Amino acid sequence: MYALKNFDFDEETIYKNRWIIQFVLIVVPFMGSLDASIVNVVLPSIKKDLGINLSLSSLIVSSYIITVATTIIIFGKLGDLKGKGRVFLYGIIVFIFGSFLCSISPNITILIISRVIQGIGASIVMANNQGLTAIVFPPNERGRALGLSGSAVALGSILGPALGGFIMTYLSWHFIFLINIPIGLISFIVGYKTLPARNSTSDVKLDKYGAFVFFISIFILFSSLLVSQDMGFSNLYVILGFFIGFVFLFFFIRLEKKLKEPMLNLNLFKIKSLSFNLVCAFIYYFISSSINLIIPFYLSDTFNYSQSQISTIILVNPLIMFFIAPVSGYLSDKIGPKKVTLAGLFIIICSMILMIRLDENSLKVYILASLCVFGFASGTFNSPNTTLVMSTVKSEYLGITGSINSLIRNLGMASGTSISTSILYHQMSSLAGHKVEDIVSSYFVYGMKSVFVVLLTLSITAFILSNIDKKLDFDKN
CATH class of the missing domain: 1.20.1250.20 (MFS general substrate transporter like domains)
Structure with missing residues (x-):
C-alpha cells in the first residue's frame, strides 16, 4: 500500500x-x-x-x-x-x-x-x-x-x-x-x-494506555448491556459488569486528564452545543431501537400478523426516512440545522403521543400512520443533528468527534433495546403478579404503553435541551 x-x-x-x-x-x-x-x-x-x-x-x-x-x-x-x-x-x-x-x-x-x-x-x-x-x-x-x-x-x-x-x-x-x-x-x-x-x-x-483502558471499559459496559437483554439488570453478573466497566471508565478519565496529548480530549465536552446535541442523538437512537424492538412483537402477539405482514409494516419507517433525509439536509443548509433539528424533535414527540394510544383495538391504518410520523421525524432530525455536532469543533478534532457521535449512536441503540426490554417485562410481571419471562399477549400492551411513556419523556427532554442550546453560530463555523 x-x-x-x-x-x-x-x-x-x-x-x-x-x-x-x-x-x-x-x-x-x-x-x-x-x-x-x-x-x-x-x-x-x-x-x-x-x-x-x-x-x-x-x-x-x-x-x-x-x-x-x-x-x-x-x-x-x-x-x-x-x-x-x-x-x-x-x-x-x-x-x-x-x-x-x-x-x-x-x-x-x-x-x-x-x-x-x-x-x-x-x-x-x-x-x-x-x-x-x-x-x-x-x-x-x-x-x-x-x-x-x-x-x-x-x-x-x-x-x-x-x-x-x-x-x-x-x-x-x-x-x-x-x-x-x-x-x-x-x-x-x-x-x-x-x-x-x-x-x-x-x-x-496515540495514547496507547488510554486506548487500552477505554477498550476494556467499553467492552465490559457493552457486553453487560447486551447480556442484560436476557438476564435482566438485576442479575448479579450484570451489576458486577457495569460496576467494573464504570471503574475502568473512571480510571480512563483520570488518565486522560493528566496527559498533555490524550486519546480523547475531554475539554471537547465543555462545548455546550456539542454535549447537548450528542445527548439528543443518544435519546433519538434510544427511542428508535426501542420502537424497532417493540413494534414487531406488538404486531405478532397482539394481532397475529404473519412475518411478511410485519416486515411490510415496519419498512414504512426507513422508507419515509429515505425520502425525507435529503430534503432535511437541503433545508438544513438553507435555514440552519438548529431549526430543522428542533422540528425533527417536535415531530418525534408527536409520534410518541400517537404510539402511546396503540392498543389491542388499533386499526392497521393508525399503526401505519404512527410509524410514518416517526419515519418523517427520523429523516428530519438525523442529518441536521449530525451537522450541529460536526460544526462545533476545530478541524483537528473532526475524526474523534465523528467517532464519538458514532459511539453515542451505538450506545443509544444498545441501551434502548436493553432498557425497553427490562421495562416491558417489569410492567408485565407487575400486572401478572409474578415474574414474567416471556411475552404474554394479555399483558403486552400494558408493558408497551409504559415503554412509550418513557420514550415520550425522553423526547420532550431532548426538545428542551435543544431549545436551551442557543449559542451555536453555525454560519461562522
Whole structure:
C-alpha cells in the first residue's frame, strides 16, 4: 500500500470531486446497514446450518456490535493523527477482508472471528466518514451531504430483508457477505483516486494506555448491556459488569486528564452545543431501537400478523426516512440545522403521543400512520443533528468527534433495546403478579404503553435541551 503514503490533492480538486467522494463515504455505511438487516433475517438459517444454539448464534450479531463500539474512538483519533482519508481507505480494505472470511467460514468460531475483523473495518470507516464529510463539503452543503448518508443507511435497512429472502431462496447465507466485496472494491478504487489522504505533520503519538483502558471499559459496559437483554439488570453478573466497566471508565478519565496529548480530549465536552446535541442523538437512537424492538412483537402477539405482514409494516419507517433525509439536509443548509433539528424533535414527540394510544383495538391504518410520523421525524432530525455536532469543533478534532457521535449512536441503540426490554417485562410481571419471562399477549400492551411513556419523556427532554442550546453560530463555523 505504498501509494497510500504519498498522494495528495489540493482544496480545489477536493471541492470539484466532492460528490464523487460523497459516494465513497456513504457506500460503506450503506453496506453496514444492509449487512445488519440481512444478518438478522438469515440468522435462523445460519443457526441451523452450523448446528449451533441460540446463544452462539446471537454472538454473530453482538461480536460485530461490541467490536465497533470498543474501537471506534481509537480509530477516530488515528484518523486525526494519520490522515482521515488514508485511514478510511484502510478501513474499506479490512471490511472487505472480513466479509470474505465471513463468506467462507466453515464453523461458528471462524465466523465470529471474521465478524470481529469485519467490525474493525466498519469501525475504521464509521470513525472517519463524518469528519471527511465536514472537510470535503463547505458548511452550506454539509447538510445535504449528511442527508444523503442518512438515506443510504435507510436504503440498506429497506433492501436488507428483501435481499436476504432472495439469497436464502436461491443461494446460501454465505452470499450475504460476498455481496460486500465488489461494492467495497469499487468504493476503494474511487476513494483511492479522489479522497484527500494527506501525510500527517503531527508528531503526536496515540495514547496507547488510554486506548487500552477505554477498550476494556467499553467492552465490559457493552457486553453487560447486551447480556442484560436476557438476564435482566438485576442479575448479579450484570451489576458486577457495569460496576467494573464504570471503574475502568473512571480510571480512563483520570488518565486522560493528566496527559498533555490524550486519546480523547475531554475539554471537547465543555462545548455546550456539542454535549447537548450528542445527548439528543443518544435519546433519538434510544427511542428508535426501542420502537424497532417493540413494534414487531406488538404486531405478532397482539394481532397475529404473519412475518411478511410485519416486515411490510415496519419498512414504512426507513422508507419515509429515505425520502425525507435529503430534503432535511437541503433545508438544513438553507435555514440552519438548529431549526430543522428542533422540528425533527417536535415531530418525534408527536409520534410518541400517537404510539402511546396503540392498543389491542388499533386499526392497521393508525399503526401505519404512527410509524410514518416517526419515519418523517427520523429523516428530519438525523442529518441536521449530525451537522450541529460536526460544526462545533476545530478541524483537528473532526475524526474523534465523528467517532464519538458514532459511539453515542451505538450506545443509544444498545441501551434502548436493553432498557425497553427490562421495562416491558417489569410492567408485565407487575400486572401478572409474578415474574414474567416471556411475552404474554394479555399483558403486552400494558408493558408497551409504559415503554412509550418513557420514550415520550425522553423526547420532550431532548426538545428542551435543544431549545436551551442557543449559542451555536453555525454560519461562522
